[in-house]
Amino acid sequence: MSTSITIDLSQAEAPFVLAFDVGSTGTRAGIYDALARPVRGHRAKVGHAFTTVANGTSTIDPDQVVAEAREVMGAVLDGFPHQIAGVCICTFASSLVGEADGRALTPCYTYADSRPAPQVNYLKSILNEDEVQQRTGTRQHTGYLPARFLWLRQTDEETFGRVERWMSLGEYVWLRLIGVTAAGVSTAAWTGMLNRREATWDAELCGLAGVDPHYLTPIAPPSQPLEPVIAPGYPQLAEAAWFPPISDGHGQSIGAGSSDPGTLILSAATSGAMRAVVEGDIELLPRGVWCNRIDENRSILGGAINDVGRAFSWLGETLLLPPQDEIDAFLERDPVPGLPIVLPWFSGERSTGWVGEARAVFHRVSAATTPLELYRATAEGVAFSYARMLRELALVVGAPREILATGRVTGDVPALLQMVADVTATPVTPITLKRSTLRGTALHALEVLVPDVEPAPAPRGATIEPDTSRYPYYHRRMERFGVIYDKVIAHAN
Structure with missing residues (x-):
């Protein structure tokens, strides 16, 4: 909310x-x-x-x-x-x-x-x-x-x-x-x-x-x-x-409250990203992330995924899904063994492999696979994509203290944040302010107009702690995700 x-x-x-x-x-x-x-x-x-x-x-x-x-x-x-x-x-x-x-x-x-x-x-x-x-x-x-x-x-x-x-x-x-x-x-x-x-x-x-x-x-x-x-x-x-x-x-990074590399910003809208605001120059960038300068002294280090909200919209338009409360309950339950593996790149991959012509892959879908299982498998694929970005970012900024999550999908599919916490073993805190990108755009101007004025803090929801009992399951799933990626996407590229 x-x-x-x-x-x-x-x-x-x-x-x-x-x-x-x-x-x-x-x-x-x-x-x-x-x-x-x-x-x-x-x-x-x-x-x-x-x-x-x-x-x-x-x-x-x-x-x-x-x-x-x-x-x-x-x-x-x-x-x-x-x-x-x-x-x-x-x-x-x-x-x-x-x-x-x-x-x-x-x-x-x-x-x-x-x-x-x-x-x-x-x-x-x-x-x-x-x-x-x-x-x-x-x-x-x-x-x-x-x-x-x-x-x-x-x-x-x-x-x-x-x-x-x-x-x-x-x-x-x-x-x-x-x-x-x-x-x-x-x-x-x-x-x-x-x-x-x-x-x-x-x-x-x-x-x-x-x-x-x-x-x-x-x-x-x-x-x-x-x-x-x-x-x-x-x-x-x-x-x-x-x-x-x-x-x-x-705009979104500073609007959500990122002020040091220990706090990562996860955005989840039509597309998505994982970012950190850093001071000064970064000498050596990992292959899977980008570093974009934003002013005279700061840069944003991050990775991006084309399809977050777009992936969930495709699922809603394509599958015969039950009511949203049933979807949410299925996503919130403990992991479901035997789900397909989904590489959720409906409009190309950005981070961490940069294969623009890549398209979504649904691996091991059978006649018995249900729409709910496909929905959850896709949500897991999105969470794995964020985790792949975090691994690359951590090579530069170290393990993060927390992830701040923004964007409409964090409200539309709230269970996604628990998945990200579980997959990355990192606490996730939703930013409950609407339009954090618009606010961040205003903030970047206010930094010039009134540099000595402290802005009002962005309101936050309850922090979602990782469920450590789920990490082994997700770790195995991520390894399988990587194997399929190497064989289908990287090999084709």
Whole structure:
């Protein structure tokens, strides 16, 4: 159950921040006070969905999102009597839009668009990928831009040649709203093309992708807000600083309360991730995780999974399942021997193997396998995916003290958190605040506007302790999961 720290306007403390969050299912906006508390009555959402096709297509109309941003901005500012000090935005990452003369020439390609899989394999064949990962923080994958640029050049050379600038979706929204844009450091990092030590576009990858850095937007840290060249049209925004767009992973990590590497942040929404906020440079990255710089001093170390909420949605739409209370009871019971093993990658694998063209595997499904058993086996597969990320993260930051869990799936499938605790032998505490990503986006602006003000803590639920009696069962299941992965996914790649 979510817990609110929302306050009435009469209780709010200036300065105020207007934050946007463009996610996989909608565009949201809200106003936050100096303590990062949402102001009651000043939040709005417009829903949307990606356009997906069986060939790996995953896109959204960027101008549709601009219209959504205008709509929610108007809704949250309606009746708000004070000046807004800062405006900020996060978007799903990565994303790519090609524009000319201030208008989109391409759809927005999302992180889940896996069509550049052949180009990923090509890049892997010619690059020293270990060296590139140490430099950029990422390995080659369909979710990153080097392969996407190659794919676009090869499949639509005419449009590629007409594009004047390439940018993320958040950058495009800012361009249309205020006439100027830049890539926030974390937005640039999530492209897979940022030299994380120099905070510049990576010369080698730009050369291989055939994109001159001049065709990309400048990179700006949170400490360098943008000056609008188009009036946004609301008197409350007359004096606002507009912060460069950031990634949703950046917003969610700080919004959930991650402040040191001993606390990992688990996100579970349409997609999912396991992250830690770290200070300074990391000399040697493990192969299975990424390291994305977010400002002048900090980075986020983590791993990601494309399909969490998406996997559970597929189960609900495809299987003849009983009522939700029966599903929950089946997930909460002790482990069930003989379940299938499920590799839950319906739209490609990210961490820890980076096989973008991978698809879900259901191993040892028989005529006697029930829908509930398939549901639980898939939930276990998601938990195993998180555990694989944690093992890699622990090589850098050590064993975590706790995991903080955020995202709608933590409420929709609460038994997943007990599975994660049992599989990782780590306490899991749900963050009971709705919209922690939106709040984190506001927080990153408040860190600049009021650096000495301590934000209100994110409310937490009861900590879920691992059941040590289940660990041997899950350990054996994870070993089997790894064997199937090596034979089916890694071998095919």
